[in-house]
Amino acid sequence: MIGMKSFYLVGYDIVSDKRRSKVASIMESFGYRVQYSLFECRLDRRDFGSMVKQLAPYVDKGQGDSIRIYRLCEACVSKAMYYGACPDPWERPEIII
Amino acid sequence: MIGMKSFYLVGYDIVSDKRRSKVASIMESFGYRVQYSLFECRLDRRDFGSMVKQLAPYVDKGQGDSIRIYRLCEACVSKAMYYGACPDPWERPEIII
Numbered sequence: 001m002i003g004m005k006s007f008y009l010v011g012y013d014i015v016s017d018k019r020r021s022k023v024a025s026i027m028e029s030f031g032y033r034v035q036y037s038l039f040e041c042r043l044d045r046r047d048f049g050s051m052v053k054q055l056a057p058y059v060d061k062g063q064g065d066s067i068r069i070y071r072l073c074e075a076c077v078s079k080a081m082y083y084g085a086c087p088d089p090w091e092r093p094e095i096i097i
Numbered sequence: 098m099i100g101m102k103s104f105y106l107v108g109y110d111i112v113s114d115k116r117r118s119k120v121a122s123i124m125e126s127f128g129y130r131v132q133y134s135l136f137e138c139r140l141d142r143r144d145f146g147s148m149v150k151q152l153a154p155y156v157d158k159g160q161g162d163s164i165r166i167y168r169l170c171e172a173c174v175s176k177a178m179y180y181g182a183c184p185d186p187w188e189r190p191e192i193i194i
Contacts, residue, residue, distance in 0.1 A: 009167065011108065013132045013182070034165060035110045038135065059181055066181030068131060070106065076173050084156055084163030085110070 005042045009070040102139040106167040
């Protein structure tokens with residue numbers, strides 16, 4: 001079921017400005033930027049593999065870079081909450097805090 | 098079941114340095130900092146409510162601040178992947194990219 005899409009949340013800390021902007025532009029091609037260094041994506045397995053492959057050269061562990069990837073089931077996606085400036089790409093309702 | 102703990106992933110974009118450091122220090126008291134502005138927490142309902150209440154005054158929507166909260170089921174928590182500098186607080190294995 002190579003075509004079936006899953007929801008991924010991808011967050012990164014990238015030390016160098018040059019690598020960080022490269023990571024951001026790669027991520028823009030795979031998902032929605034919901035915060036400065038946090039993206040929400042819906043990807044099938046092939047696209048997920050190609051995303052990780054494209055990111056790898058720009059994540060320098062030795063310099064303190066890190067990337068975190070959370071694969072969320074649809075129940076968890078539907079419970080996501082947000083408050084503030086960034087509209088929700090999947091139109092979940094904003095919480096009031 | 099007020100005591101039952103759930104896993105929350107909390108990410109924020111806070112424009113002002115002063116508010117951002119206040120949000121970070123509040124979050125340090127509720128969870129683990131896994132990236133610069135991303136925290137993993139295990140909270141019961143009461144602690145979750147108190148976290149949101151403490152954060153609220155420091156999230157200025159009008160200035161472009163935003164906060165995103167994802168509540169993850171244990172299956173999604175176990176699938177989390179990371180690569181890089183930040184050790185995983187729940188000792189999930191690091192992926193190789």
